[in-house]
Amino acid sequence: MGRMNQILPDKGMPWTELEPELERLRTRDVSDDQALAFVVHCDGEALDVAKRAYRMFFSTNALGGSSVLPSLGRIESDIIRFAAWLLGGGPDVVGTLTPGGTESIFLTVKAARDRALAKRALPGKPEIVTPASGYPSFDKAAAYLGMTVRRVPMAPGFRADMAAIEKAIGPNTVMIGASAPSFSHGIFDPIAEMATLAQRHDLWLHVDGCVGAFLAPFFKELGEPIPEIGFGLAGVTSASADLHKYGYGPKAASLVLYRDAGHAKFADVDFDDWPGGRYGMPALTGTRPGATVAAAWAVMKHLGREGYLRNARRILNARLALMDGIAAIPGLKVLNKPELCILNFGSDEFDPHAVADALRRRGWLVARLARPRGLHIMIVPRHEQAAPGFLAALRESVDEVRAAKSRAAQ
Numbered sequence: 352m353g354r355m356n357q358i359l360p361d362k363g364m365p366w367t368e369l370e371p372e373l374e375r376l377r378t379r380d381v382s383d384d385q386a387l388a389f390v391v392h393c394d395g396e397a398l399d400v401a402k403r404a405y406r407m408f409f410s411t412n413a414l415g416g417s418s419v420l421p422s423l424g425r426i427e428s429d430i431i432r433f434a435a436w437l438l439g440g441g442p443d444v445v446g447t448l449t450p451g452g453t454e455s456i457f458l459t460v461k462a463a464r465d466r467a468l469a470k471r472a473l474p475g476k477p478e479i480v481t482p483a484s485g486y487p488s489f490d491k492a493a494a495y496l497g498m499t500v501r502r503v504p505m506a507p508g509f510r511a512d513m514a515a516i517e518k519a520i521g522p523n524t525v526m527i528g529a530s531a532p533s534f535s536h537g538i539f540d541p542i543a544e545m546a547t548l549a550q551r552h553d554l555w556l557h558v559d560g561c562v563g564a565f566l567a568p569f570f571k572e573l574g575e576p577i578p579e580i581g582f583g584l585a586g587v588t589s590a591s592a593d594l595h596k597y598g599y600g601p602k603a604a605s606l607v608l609y610r611d612a613g614h615a616k617f618a619d620v621d622f623d624d625w626p627g628g629r630y631g632m633p634a635l636t637g638t639r640p641g642a643t644v645a646a647a648w649a650v651m652k653h654l655g656r657e658g659y660l661r662n663a664r665r666i667l668n669a670r671l672a673l674m675d676g677i678a679a680i681p682g683l684k685v686l687n688k689p690e691l692c693i694l695n696f697g698s699d700e701f702d703p704h705a706v707a708d709a710l711r712r713r714g715w716l717v718a719r720l721a722r723p724r725g726l727h728i729m730i731v732p733r734h735e736q737a738a739p740g741f742l743a744a745l746r747e748s749v750d751e752v753r754a755a756k757s758r759a760a761q
């Protein structure tokens with residue numbers, strides 16, 4: 352091998368040089384405190400606990416299962432039991448830890464497809480019916496699995512239109528995909544009605560609780576009007592929940608729950624035709640990090656019910672402060688009626704995406720919404736503290752965009 356390229360140094364670098372190098376690399380990154388999108392994790396002492404647990408399990412691999420690492424087996428089963436309890440599931444509910452919501456949804460889409468194919472011949476490609484707000488993970492899974500997705504236009508208020516959903520169900524439909532709540536507008540689909548519909552048509556109903564599953568039950572306990580979303584509804588077949596969102600664990604960690612082992616088995620690929628012997632596992636990925644799972648478990652135990660409730664209260668406080676603050680800025684309007692932790696806002700006077708650019712120049716990050724054109728905030732506990740600073744930057748950004756618009760008009 353010739354001399355190394357410029358990326359790999361000839362001589363290895365010590366941490367004392369690497370740390371400042373990494374700090375330099377991230378000088379233009381958004382700080383966690385100024386991100387109102389993409390960054391959900393715990394803060395304070397819980398964050399420290401997560402980092403310690405992560406470090407302890409840094410090199411572990413969940414691939415071997417509990418016969419290799421009984422500790423991880425126990426940790427995974429504790430997390431599954433916690434999530435099943437949150438979603439009203441009894442002892443029959445089983446689950447799989449995955450690296451993210453997309454894989455959780457992928458597994459359940461495969462299971463729904465294979466269950467349907469085991470029962471009947473389909474005239475065409477197996478199909479998922481979902482309100483237009485369903486997360487793109489359904490489409491990704493469908494693309495990999497030779498399926499199609501029928502996205503049904505929504506009723507006013509970004510609500511699922513039940514009549515249109517029922518009409519969309521055809522001979523190839525194998526699954527209904529529901530959101531609890533949707534990522535884009537933060538609205539809960541009518542899961543109870545969808546569950547009845549799914550039962551009537553013998554369809555698999557997946558409840559995508561990637562955003563809501565670890566948060567909604569605590570909002571409910573605080574007296575917020577949260578609908579029934581879980582296994583208490585007989586027609587719910589599976590549910591996904593992201594530990595790396597409101598489980599407050601590190602990325603990448605999520606899980607999928609199935610009503611019972613009989614449904615879960617359709618997600619498996621059991622393989623034996625190679626020299627290594629039997630290779631069967633419930634997840635898509637082979638090697639799976641134990642560290643993220645151990646950290647999520649530690650956060651769950653550290654927070655306890657009290658901690659989750661405290662965080663839910665902080666999110667509610669932040670939501671109120673942000674909604675009031677946004678409504679008080681001339682030209683801005685809140686676009687949705689947030690039911691959990693997602694807030695949309697826009698403007699009839701100027702381009703809200705220009706406001707996102709102006710906020711970014713001030714260090715703040717919000718996500719963009721395409722339909723309706725607007726901005727998207729995912730509220731986390733630390734935004735209770737961040738709200739005043741964000742609203743001040745938002746006011747300045749709106750002024751800047753307004754001034755630029757009137758200069759352009761002259």
Ligand SMILES: Cc1ncc(COP(=O)(O)O)c(C=O)c1O
Nearest residue numbers: 451452453486533534559561562
């Ligand atoms: C409702 C919903 N479902 C699924 C996902 C996909 O999760 P991931 O990005 O972990 O794959 C997300 C991500 O934001 C989401 O909000």
